[in-house]
Amino acid sequence: MNYLGLDIGGTALKIAILDEAGNIIASSNYPVNFDNYNTPILNTAIEKSEIFLLENKIDKLEGIAISATGQIDVKKGMVVGTGGNIKNYQGSKFKEEFEKKYNVRTTVINDANSAVLGEVFLGNAKNYKNVVMVTIGTGVGGGIVTNSKVLNGTLGIGGEVGHFSINNKGIKCSCGNRGCYERYASMTALIKRVKEELNIENINGKEIFEQININESMKNIVDEWIEDVAHGIISLVHIFNPEIVIIGGAVSEQKELFVNKVEALVKENGMENFVKNLEIEAAKLKNDAGLVGALYYHIKGEK
Ligand SMILES: [Zn+2]
Structure with missing residues (x-):
């Protein structure tokens, strides 16, 4: 077919x-x-x-x-x-x-909801029923699967994990709210912090991670950023009680320097019953996630 x-x-x-x-x-x-x-x-x-x-x-x-x-x-x-x-x-x-x-x-x-369904269909969340996906990129995107169904909400726009506020006196967000998770946990936010605090004109995410081991101040900024990423994930874990959290975006390829550190912080700071068996993994599907997830929704989603 x-x-x-x-x-x-x-x-x-x-x-x-x-x-x-x-x-x-x-x-x-x-x-x-x-x-x-x-x-x-x-x-x-x-x-x-x-x-x-x-x-x-x-x-x-x-x-x-x-x-x-x-x-x-x-x-x-x-x-x-x-x-x-x-x-x-x-x-x-x-x-x-x-x-x-x-x-x-x-x-x-x-596309964010199809990405999480792609992971459920053929990726690292295969056979899991409760999944939270957080994609770290220019912004922060994501998708929520509960009892094997993607959380679409009333219109289909649910699971917008980049825009829950972690600081009501925080940075003004393009969505109209203040202190959104995306303003702190996106790759854009990390790059902005590095540029401002270290007076660097041009740098990208990959270059930042390449310098962590040789540049102490760079490492400190990245560590603070990872704390922001992790604390948002803890909130999502407390709300949705997933079996697995999938992290997407290019930075999720940094296993030791990123994914493992996020996992350690989530385990350390989340409520015990929520985190003791929780798995945290990088996304598997990369560029095909959208196609594969859209097909899964087509076959398995509400008819
Ligand atoms: Zn926002």
């Missing part, structure tokens, strides 16, 4: 054919911001899907599974809000348009 999968991001669109086991049989990437979004992403997605299916000689589809950036109303399968400034994106009716064109059931889910 062939499923069409789309992973729609702010800069690129990935289109793939997957089988029901989540194997990616063919895939291609296409830019979506080639004309500064004057061509709406929805139009690009439809046009490129047609080309992709022709090129791969696929004429029968079992279903269409879409993972998309921004706030997605999962029932309507449309974009109801954007995290960034993507022109002509809000209001895109992916479900309606794809069902009209291909006449097969189409599901749409937010």
Whole structure:
């Protein structure tokens, strides 16, 4: 059985054919911001899907599974809000348009929620029923799975773990609130602290971690940042009581210097019954998480 999968991001669109086991049989990437979004992403997605299916000689589809950036109303399968400034994106009716064109059931889910489902389907949270995923990147994203179901909330935008406040007198956030977790625990926040405190003009996350062992002040800033990351995770663990916490984002590749340290802090500071058997692991799926998770939602999610 062939499923069409789309992973729609702010800069690129990935289109793939997957089988029901989540194997990616063919895939291609296409830019979506080639004309500064004057061509709406929805139009690009439809046009490129047609080309992709022709090129791969696929004429029968079992279903269409879409993972998309921004706030997605999962029932309507449309974009109801954007995290960034993507022109002509809000209001895109992916479900309606794809069902009209291909006449097969189409599901749409937010990319952070599809990432956690990808880990449940084929990644490091396989066979786990209660999972919290926190992705550390430019912002902080995430997804929550309870009793094997992703927490979509009323519209499908639940599990926005970057925007619970850890300090009501803290830094003003782009979401309108103050002191959001993302303002402290994102890679952007770490880089900002390093630049300000060490008077460095240009540095990225990878370079920061390369310098930890030779630069004491760098190490101290990173340690403080890891404490912020860990304390947010402790709050999530107390709320959702997961069996496993999956950490995503490029920094999760730093096992010794990051994941293990977060784990130690969570175990040390969380309530005993919540943390004694808790596992903390890096995400496994990387770039395919969105496609694989969207397919899992398509097959196993609410019909
Ligand atoms: Zn916020």
